[in-house]
Amino acid sequence: MLRKSSRIDGMALSEIVAISEAAARLRASGHDVLALSTGEPDFPTPPHVRKAATLAMQNGVTRYMPTSGMPALRKAVADAAGVAPAHVIVSTGAKQVLANMFLATLDPGDEVVVPAPCWSSYFDMVALAGGETVKLRCGAEAGFKMTPEQLEAAITPRTRWLLLNSPSNPTGAVYTAAELAALGAVLKRHPHVWIASDEIYDLICYAPFTSFRQACPELADRTMLINGVSKAHAMTGWRIGWGIAPPTLIDAMTAVQGQVTSGACSIAQAAAVAAVTGDMQHIDDRRDAFRARRDYVVDALNAIPGIDCPVPDGAFYVFPSCAGVLGHKTPDGTVLETDADFCGHVLASAGLAIVPGRAFGLPGHFRLSYAYARSDLEEGCARLQRAVADLT
Numbered sequence: 001m002l003r004k005s006s007r008i009d010g011m012a013l014s015e016i017v018a019i020s021e022a023a024a025r026l027r028a029s030g031h032d033v034l035a036l037s038t039g040e041p042d043f044p045t046p047p048h049v050r051k052a053a054t055l056a057m058q059n060g061v062t063r064y065m066p067t068s069g070m071p072a073l074r075k076a077v078a079d080a081a082g083v084a085p086a087h088v089i090v091s092t093g094a095k096q097v098l099a100n101m102f103l104a105t106l107d108p109g110d111e112v113v114v115p116a117p118c119w120s121s122y123f124d125m126v127a128l129a130g131g132e133t134v135k136l137r138c139g140a141e142a143g144f145k146m147t148p149e150q151l152e153a154a155i156t157p158r159t160r161w162l163l164l165n166s167p168s169n170p171t172g173a174v175y176t177a178a179e180l181a182a183l184g185a186v187l188k189r190h191p192h193v194w195i196a197s198d199e200i201y202d203l204i205c206y207a208p209f210t211s212f213r214q215a216c217p218e219l220a221d222r223t224m225l226i227n228g229v230s231k232a233h234a235m236t237g238w239r240i241g242w243g244i245a246p247p248t249l250i251d252a253m254t255a256v257q258g259q260v261t262s263g264a265c266s267i268a269q270a271a272a273v274a275a276v277t278g279d280m281q282h283i284d285d286r287r288d289a290f291r292a293r294r295d296y297v298v299d300a301l302n303a304i305p306g307i308d309c310p311v312p313d314g315a316f317y318v319f320p321s322c323a324g325v326l327g328h329k330t331p332d333g334t335v336l337e338t339d340a341d342f343c344g345h346v347l348a349s350a351g352l353a354i355v356p357g358r359a360f361g362l363p364g365h366f367r368l369s370y371a372y373a374r375s376d377l378e379e380g381c382a383r384l385q386r387a388v389a390d391l392t
């Protein structure tokens, strides 16, 4: 029998993946299932980016890359951030940047403060690296954002990181410059705490976006900024992300990456150079399209009795409350007790896959991604409406 390491104790299949797989199983058995559950733009990777990849292949850019990244990509990212390339690591997706960062810095018992709801992978990544997540509940009444008081109260001598994500997955909440500065004022009093700012949705923002580095430049010597091409450039499958941080941290992360994956895919890095330095018109066009979809989805969901959908300022998710439908009965007499019960009912009765809020650390809600075609969103909202109308 396989003996698994204690390191992966409690690490379950991500609930998002589980929902997608349940939907795929239903579909395979002949059911009509629509998934609005994944955080992946439906747009294609822009043509000039795909062309750069083709050229890279034809020109023999097919060998091992330097571990910390293709020099042209490190330079492009560094130039845009106003730092030297030594401050940049390129990894196999933003996900690997985060994993490298935690593996390079956490010892058992070290704490990572995370405002929740948040992207569910954070919890498992911290655990995999031996750390402990200190989850701060940030509900709809607080705009899903952490206050300086919450942060101050959460910091202990074991706190290693504050992990921020703005715009947020799953809520779309965006911290203003003033809110970031107020958090920065707390952090200034605690020099042992580093800040990881995951800004992967920075270019998909409908309100003014402020990077943590802009809001708190005086904390740059303990700030890690995480970004990549997956979301804004519709390049989820290319697996390119980067971190910007002091070179001491970049070097430690490079040592980790060197033993896990080596440098990221050469062809994908060449494509990412084209994405980062090339024409950006698609960013504006797609942001406008996402905003129109958001407006449609928010209105359609708020028209459903028992569903309460705040308007998100960024990313491509809504995170409505389903508290108003809990306690109601499905046609077979089952009482919906939790958000997961509700999402299960919506999938079983209406063939719509959405993700329960508990996967992100805030039960009583669900996440619906609007990175889908308008026709799918219309159909999805109609299915949700039908699933709620079935309840008594």
Ligand code: PLP
Pocket (backbone or CB within 6 Å): 039, 092, 093, 094, 095, 096, 119, 165, 168, 169, 198, 200, 227, 228, 229, 230, 236, 239, 240, 241
């Ligand atoms: N950070 C957040 C908040 C995300 O939502 C995601 C993907 O869903 C990532 C990071 C991972 O990005 P990548 O595809 O670059 O690994």
